[in-house]
Structure formats: C-alpha cells, structure tokens
Amino acid sequence: xxxxxxxxxxxxxxxxxxxxxxxxxxxxxxxxxxxxxxxxxxxxxxxxxxxxxxxxxxxxxxxxxxxxxxxxxxxxxxxxxxxxxxxxxxxxxxxxxxxxxxxxxxxxxxxxxxxxxxxxxxxxxxxxxxxxxxxxxxxxxxxxxxxxxxxxxxxxxxxxxxxxxxxxxxxxxxxxxxxxxxxxxxxxxxxxxxxxxxxxxxxxxxxxxxxxxxxxxxxxxxxxxxxxxxxxxxxxxxxxxxxxxxxxxxxxxxxxxxxxxxxxxxxxxxxxxxxxxxxxxxxxxxxxxxxxxxxxxxxxxxxxxxxxxxxxxxxxxxxxxxxxxxxxxxxxxxxxxxxxxxxxxxxxxxxxxxxxxxxxxxxxxxxxxxxxxxxxxxxxxxxxxxxxxxxxxxxxxxxxxxxxxxxxxx
Amino acid sequence: xxxxxxxxxxxxxxxxxxxxxxxxxxxxxxxxxxxxxxxxxxxxxxxxxxxxxxxxxxxxxxxxxxxxxxxxxxxxxxxxxxxxxxxxxxxxxxxxxxxxxxxxxxxxxxxxxxxxxxxxxxxxxxxxxxxxxxxxxxxxxxxxxxxxxxxxx
Amino acid sequence: xxxxxxxxxxxxxxxxxxxxxxxxxxxxxxxxxxxxxxxxxxxxxxxxxxxxxxxxxxxxxxxxxxxxxxxxxxxxxxxxxxxxxxxxxxxxxxxxxxxxxxxxxxxxxxxxxxxxxxxxxxxxxxxxxxxxxxxxxxxxxxxxxxxxxxxxxxxxxxxxxxxxxxxxxxxxxxxxxxxxxxxxxxxxxxxxxxxxxxxxxxxxxxxxxxxxxxxxxxxxxxxxxxxxxxxxxxxxxxxxxxxxxxxxxxxxxxxxxxxxxxxxxxxxxxxxxxxxxxxxxxxxxxxxxxxxxxxxxxxxxxxxxxxxxxxxxxxx
Amino acid sequence: xxxxxxxxxxxxxxxxxxxxxxxxxxxxxxxxxxxxxxxxxxxxxxxxxxxxxxxxxxxxxxxxxxxxxxxxxxxxxxxxxxxxxxxxxxxxxxxxxxxxxxxxxxxxxxxx
Numbered sequence: 008x009x010x011x012x013x014x015x016x017x018x019x020x021x022x023x024x025x026x027x028x029x030x031x032x033x034x035x036x037x038x039x040x041x042x043x044x045x046x047x048x049x050x051x052x053x054x055x056x057x058x059x060x061x062x063x064x065x066x067x068x069x070x071x072x073x074x075x076x077x078x079x080x081x082x083x084x085x086x087x088x089x090x091x092x093x094x095x096x097x098x099x100x101x102x103x104x105x106x107x108x109x110x111x112x113x114x115x116x117x118x119x120x121x122x123x124x125x126x127x128x129x130x131x132x133x134x135x136x137x138x139x140x141x142x143x144x145x146x147x148x149x150x151x152x153x154x155x156x157x158x159x160x161x162x163x164x165x166x167x168x169x170x171x172x173x174x175x176x177x178x179x180x181x182x183x184x185x186x187x188x189x190x191x192x193x194x195x196x197x198x199x200x201x202x203x204x205x206x207x208x209x210x211x212x213x214x215x216x217x218x219x220x221x222x223x224x225x226x227x228x229x230x231x232x233x234x235x236x237x238x239x240x241x242x243x244x245x246x247x248x249x250x251x252x253x254x255x256x257x258x259x260x261x262x263x264x265x266x267x268x269x270x271x272x273x274x275x276x277x278x279x280x281x282x283x284x285x286x287x288x289x290x291x292x293x294x295x296x297x298x299x300x301x302x303x304x305x306x307x308x309x310x311x312x313x314x315x316x317x318x319x320x321x322x323x324x325x326x327x328x329x330x331x332x333x334x335x336x337x338x339x340x341x342x343x344x345x346x347x348x349x350x351x352x353x354x355x356x357x358x359x360x361x362x363x364x365x366x367x368x369x370x371x372x373x374x375x376x377x378x379x380x381x382x383x384x385x386x387x388x389x390x391x392x393x394x395x396x397x398x399x400x401x402x403x404x405x406x407x408x409x410x411x412x413x414x415x416x417x
Numbered sequence: 418x419x420x421x422x423x424x425x426x427x428x429x430x431x432x433x434x435x436x437x438x439x440x441x442x443x444x445x446x447x448x449x450x451x452x453x454x455x456x457x458x459x460x461x462x463x464x465x466x467x468x469x470x471x472x473x474x475x476x477x478x479x480x481x482x483x484x485x486x487x488x489x490x491x492x493x494x495x496x497x498x499x500x501x502x503x504x505x506x507x508x509x510x511x512x513x514x515x516x517x518x519x520x521x522x523x524x525x526x527x528x529x530x531x532x533x534x535x536x537x538x539x540x541x542x543x544x545x546x547x548x549x550x551x552x553x554x555x556x557x558x559x560x561x562x563x564x565x566x567x568x569x570x
Numbered sequence: 571x572x573x574x575x576x577x578x579x580x581x582x583x584x585x586x587x588x589x590x591x592x593x594x595x596x597x598x599x600x601x602x603x604x605x606x607x608x609x610x611x612x613x614x615x616x617x618x619x620x621x622x623x624x625x626x627x628x629x630x631x632x633x634x635x636x637x638x639x640x641x642x643x644x645x646x647x648x649x650x651x652x653x654x655x656x657x658x659x660x661x662x663x664x665x666x667x668x669x670x671x672x673x674x675x676x677x678x679x680x681x682x683x684x685x686x687x688x689x690x691x692x693x694x695x696x697x698x699x700x701x702x703x704x705x706x707x708x709x710x711x712x713x714x715x716x717x718x719x720x721x722x723x724x725x726x727x728x729x730x731x732x733x734x735x736x737x738x739x740x741x742x743x744x745x746x747x748x749x750x751x752x753x754x755x756x757x758x759x760x761x762x763x764x765x766x767x768x769x770x771x772x773x774x775x776x777x778x779x780x781x782x783x784x785x786x787x788x789x790x791x792x793x794x795x796x797x798x799x800x801x802x803x804x805x806x807x808x809x810x811x812x813x814x815x816x817x818x819x820x821x822x823x824x825x826x827x828x829x830x831x832x833x834x835x836x837x838x839x840x841x842x843x844x845x846x847x848x849x850x851x852x853x854x855x856x857x858x859x860x861x862x863x864x865x866x867x868x869x870x871x872x873x874x875x876x877x878x879x880x881x882x883x884x885x886x
Numbered sequence: 887x888x889x890x891x892x893x894x895x896x897x898x899x900x901x902x903x904x905x906x907x908x909x910x911x912x913x914x915x916x917x918x919x920x921x922x923x924x925x926x927x928x929x930x931x932x933x934x935x936x937x938x939x940x941x942x943x944x945x946x947x948x949x950x951x952x953x954x955x956x957x958x959x960x961x962x963x964x965x966x967x968x969x970x971x972x973x974x975x976x977x978x979x980x981x982x983x984x985x986x987x988x989x990x991x992x993x994x995x996x997x998x
Contacts, residue, residue, distance in 0.1 A: 598900065600904075601899070601900050601904060602896040602897070602899055602900050603896075603899070604899045604902070604904050604905045604906075605904050605905070605906045606904050606906045606908070607904075850893070850896070853892070853896050854890050854891075854892040854893045854896050855889070855890070
C-alpha cells in the first residue's frame, strides 16, 4: 500500500518538477559550474552537478615544463588562494631536495598566508552578502578587502598573484616601514570586521542564512568535507594545528581553531568571521617575533632547481577553504614526472547535495557560496564530453603526446 | 537646399545623441571561460566603492540580452567554447568585446594545453585587450572606457 | 487649466520626472554605499541606448505576446501617471479615478509578467509565479487602503474631490484621522513591494533568477519595461503624496490658485517618500524569501488596512 | 533580532565624501602604485649578454631568442611574474610600474 503510494508520489513529483540549469553562466556564480536543479514550486528536489568548465589541464602542462615554470603555472590554478598552492608545491620540492629555508623566510611565508586568508574570507563574506541582495554590505566588505590588497601590492608587487615563494625561501623581504603599515592596517581591519560581524546579525540577513543548508556532524565526517565547511559542522580539524608546516609550529600558542556547532550557513559564515580575528592574532605574533636572517639561498634559482634529485613527496597546507594536498614526483633533471593536486573545494562540493535538497530556489546561491567554492581549483584532468553526455577517457600517453605536439607548434 | 541642410544637421544631431547614449551607458556582461578567478575578482573590485565603474554608467548585468560590453576572462576551455559563442550571439548589436587578462588575450601560460581552445580572439572578434595577470582594476576601468569610446563614437 | 491640455502636457512631464526620480534614486543609493555613482540623467542615456539596440526575439517565445506586452505595460503606467497628474492639476475629476489609477498600475506589472512568461525561459516562469504571489500579497492591502478613503471622511474615490476635502480641512488626509493614517501607512509599506526593490525584489532577484521575467527582454523592449517600472514607481509615490499627504492644503485656497507651487511641493513630498520607501530599504536590507515576504504582507499591511477600514466605518 | 543595522552608517556616508578614487574623470587621481609593482617589462638591449637564462625560466613563452643572440619579448603573453628580471645577471630586464597595458592591436606589443 505504502509502496503504491510512493510510486504515485514519485510520478507526481516527476510530473510537476521543473528542471532548471543553474549555471554555468549565472550572475551569482563568479565561476562556471553547472548545477542541474530540479524544483517543485520553490522547493529543490534534486541536484546534479557537472564540473569541468574551468578544466585547463594544468597537471598535464606541468609535466612538460621545468620546476620554475611550473611554480608560476600552478599559481594560476586559483587567483584567490594562489599563495597556498605555491607554498604547498614548494614544500614538497624542498622536502625532495633537502633544502631548509631560513626562519625569516618561513615567517614571511606564514605572514602572506594569513593575509591571504583574511582577504579570501572577506571576499567570501562579500559574496554571501551579494547573493542575499545586500549590496551595501557587499560594497563595504570589499572596500575593507582593498586594504589587504594594497598591502600585498606593497610587499610583493601584485594584488592577486603574489609570486612570493621561490625554491628555498621567499622573493621579497619586509622593510621596517612595512611592518608598521601592516600593524596599522590590521587595527583598521579588525575594527571593520567587528562592524561586519555586527551587521551579519541583522534581522533580514539572519532570515536568509540561519537554519539553511544543514550539514550534520555525521554527514560532514562521512563526506570528508574540510576547512571552514567542516568546522561549521563541529568537526575539529585544522592542518595548521594537526600537521604544522612553515612557522605554525612556533605560532601554535597564538591561535585557536574556531569550531561552530550550528551546521548551517550562518555557522560557516561565523567560522570565517572569527577566523579573520585569529589570523590577525597570528600576523601580530609574526610581526613581534620576526627573526633576522637571509630570506633565500644565495644560489641562483636555476642551479637550485637542477639540484633537486629524483623523488616524490606529499605536502599539506590549510588553504583558506580547507586542506590542500599536493603529490609531487620529480625526474631529477629539473622537471616533473607527475603532479597531483587535491583541492579543498573538491572535497567540499560533495557536501553540497545534502545541503541543497529540501531548500528553496532562493537559497541555492547562498548555500553554494557558503562552502566558498573555488572551482578553478577543482577542475583538473577529468575529460567529460558534456554535449554528448559521455565521459571521454583519453589515454594518458596519447594525451601527453598531443599536448607536447601543440606546445611545440606554438 | 535649406531643408536638406536642416535634415542633415538633424540626422547628425541624432547620431551624436545616440552615440552619447551608447558611450555613457555600457552595460557589462562578464563571462568566465576558465580563468583563475584573479581577473574575475578584479572586475568585481572595479565595481566596488574604490574604483566604482558605475560612475561611467556601467552596470554589471546578469543576462547577455541586456549587455553591450562582453568582458571575457580566461583562456577559453573546451567546455566553455560553445557557451562563449552562444553568449556572444545573444548580445544585441552594437557590442564590444574586451579580453581581460593575459590568458584571455593570448592564452598564456596555458598555451599548449589540450583543453584550452586558444585565446579569445581565435573565436570571436576582440576590440580591446587588457594585459596583466590580473590587471589592476584601474586598467580594467580604462580598458572598458577606451573600448566603448573607440567603438561607439 | 483645461483638462485636455493638462492631460496632454502631462505625458512628457511624467516621463521626464519619473526618469529623473530614478536617476536621483540611483545616485543616493550609490552615495550611501560610499561611492560616486552614475550621473542623475543616467536613465536617459540608458533609454537612448536601449532604443537603438538590436531587437532579438528568442526562438522559444510566442512572438506577438512577447512584443506587445512591454508596450502595454509602458502605456498603462504612463496613462495612470498622467491621469493622476492631470487630475491633480485640473479641477475636472473623473469619478472613481483613484481606482482607475490603481488598476492601470496593476495592469502594467501584469503585462510585463505575461510578456516575460511568453519568452519560454524557465527563470521567467519562476519570476512569473513569484510575482503572482507577491501581487496577491501587496495588492489586496493596497486596494483596501484606497477603498477605506471612500468609507472615511472624504467619502469619495475621486482625486480631485479628495484634494478639495484636504484643502477644506486645511490638513493632509493622513493627519486628519486615525483611519486615514493607517491607510497611508499601509500604502507606504506596500510601495517597496510594488516597486520590487530589495528586500522585496524577489520576482526580479538578480542573483537568484537573473531578473526573472525580464531575462529575455533586450533592446527597445527592455527600454519599455524600464519606462513602465520607473513611471509606476513615480505614480505610487505621487499617489501617496497627493491623496494622503497633500502638504499644499496647509496653504488653504491658495493651493488651487498657485498650481505651480502646489505641484512642486507635491513632487518634493513624493521624492521624500521615494527616498524613505525605495532608496533606504534597498540600501540597508537583504532580500527576503517569497514565503517571508508573503507572511510580512499578510501580517502587517493587511492588518493595518483592515484596521483602517474598520476605523473609518466607525468614524474615527 | 534587530533590523536595519546599516541604517546609521548608510545615512552617515550619504553626507560624507565618497571613497572613490576619481581615476580617469579627474587627471592624475589614482591609487598610488607601489615601488615593487610588477608592471610592463623594459629591456636594455645593450646590457644583454645573450645568456638566455630568461628564456628557460619564463613560464609563459614570452621571450624568444633572436638571431643576434639577444631576446625579443611578446608582452601580450606576459604574466608579470618577474622571474626573468630576477634571474638576469646583467639586470637588462626590468619591470616598470606601468600597469595600463591596454591595446587594440596585439602586434604592437612586441618588445625588442
């Protein structure tokens, strides 16, 4: 009897649902992803995801280039967390080559890392405000973010792609004046973020973000989500504390891992706001205890690259969006045999489905934004022919051959 | 003769008014064809209070039917290729295409990848290139303004 | 003034003033966000550009409906605005023109909805259904508030007579009695939804359904739709300022003699109303969801409007 | 729950000077460019010794060697990483602070 009713209901759902292609070109999404959303009235009944619109074949390209070229190539995996990618890659290289960067270099790496976290989280807060139609808050948040970008430009010479890391150290040093400037800016940013935190508790914002997109603790553990998405569901993980890298080993006492148990969009947002304060604390600690010394080895970067033997290594960092993993295998003559990147969004996207089902259409952009998707990070080396709906697996060797041929031609 | 002169001047007046309207209200559609987000966030930053593209009358619209200016970022990936062409065709004439960033302008550093269908100008005509990785928001502002002025005037 | 002359001259006046209002709204909105914003005559530039763009009709659309509906929308809202304006200026009132104006306003948004639905885009369909529920939410309190004018002290539904009543009591209607105050409050609360701005721009939400039913309109059609929206926003604010907050009535009989002064005072009041009900909400609020908006309108404005009708029947 | 927390700030900024930098509308107004800014490449042809180190480190194929053992740059491909300037032993390649590389014609961006 119940089975019959279920079938009847299914037929009814099938009959009344409306399939909406959400993306890949949609003003709410800054990057292309295709969510095929099936709705009934305003309620979302099913979600299907199609990725690969930003797939540029970076891992394959990296295999045809030398290590220095690859360093700048993988910086272009993502414009928001570019420093995390290079740090992770360089750490693996340094492990293979047995190079230890100086203390000062590690501290500077961490400094840029934390500043990037602030900039990334502020960007996301702005995007969430934009999704819920709160333009003024969006403008305000992005204006605060401009200050961080100014600092980036002063320290490294570019607002987005910092090109800070090099083999065995960092490329740019801090001057005493910059230290003062960073300190002053941090005070300003702290004040503004407190204000933003207050505005995020506004009634209309709360109506849009509270109790939405619930990802329970069990689901979060089962689906292996990482970063603020996991921490918003009460999972206490953080690579900075669990497997310290760069200078985090010595900065352990200066920050705490923010964990919220709300499991909804608001919890994830709040984790990010509170993490900004933690990042400011870390930056202050770094500025206090910045050791003296050289920032990079005296040797030419080309010679350093040549000196890296054949080997393989795995490296982990906590990018603004969560755990980022690199597997690097070098060929001993300054090139790469294999590069594998697992980005945080790749893990987090799977968590979207339980969040989205049952919500309204109006909530879809907010929930998608709340995991802070960075799709340009995620799309690599999956060849799917979307128009024909078949996945097209190309043999790795033939693919490599074709790529080489094109590279030679150009 | 006089009537003819009057008509001509009326016509030129009309043209001037129309071109003024076009120059003063370029509505922007932004298309990401596989960029690294760097250019995309800089385009949005150009609309933020610091640079405020809206003082030139620009609006960031969400539907290509409303747009005049197409800002393309990213080397065109294989999956975005048909969508780029479709969006370009959906924008009503007259329209301007601005390639923002180095990878949209020339495909570097992704040139040679099997999944990248080359720079934007291999697929649709581009009016202005803004080079930079990513370009500063100021450069984007200037790129849009020069493109609109050169094409619509 | 002659009614026909007033009627004809009010067409261009309505267009220019409502577009200027939109420009001022955008400028203030930008300044509240700490930026410079577009020039005040920006809507004119937009319209000139849009009218000279290519017309594209999507293949999925039913062509006739898609083409005609924006024209009907623009015509209806301009007609409504000029009836309101000319009946304010000239002493010749049509009986029941308040209802006519309200009807024309509703008509213009319904025409846009239908035209958008004819485009065959799924987003437009969602926009249509959302706008439908929004209209049910705000039109009912609005109509009840207008009808309570007929039950209240003026006891008419003619703009001209309402104005004369206000002049005779030397008080704006909203101040004169409790029932009219609550009717005015209802109308003010309904303006953001009727103008579909944040927090009630749910049918046209850009980041959710990409302008809803306007998604497939481009070029001249979009221009017509923009005109329809700008003019109906202006009409709503002017309606409140003329019917409920006729400040020139403080001048007494002079308000009818110096029409220029009283008209400019009315426009200034409607500008203020626009600032308070359109610009400020869209700056400081986030967009609500359709269920929440519906609940809000059936909780507060509907209750207020019913209260106003009860009060006016009692005679307060 | 409170509504309209931004009201005060919004009204206050209505009467304050906007934070916008009036770039292009008023001459000379822009956000100051930092000294380290990595902008358009400049090339000192006389100082170049033709070691071609820059060609080998360039990640995006900007630099090509010419017949007289010097190099030529295709700036439209440049991603402004600054690695060539860093590795050049004679400092023949430098990065200027010019950030507006805007052109309608890519062929004009070849630097020799």
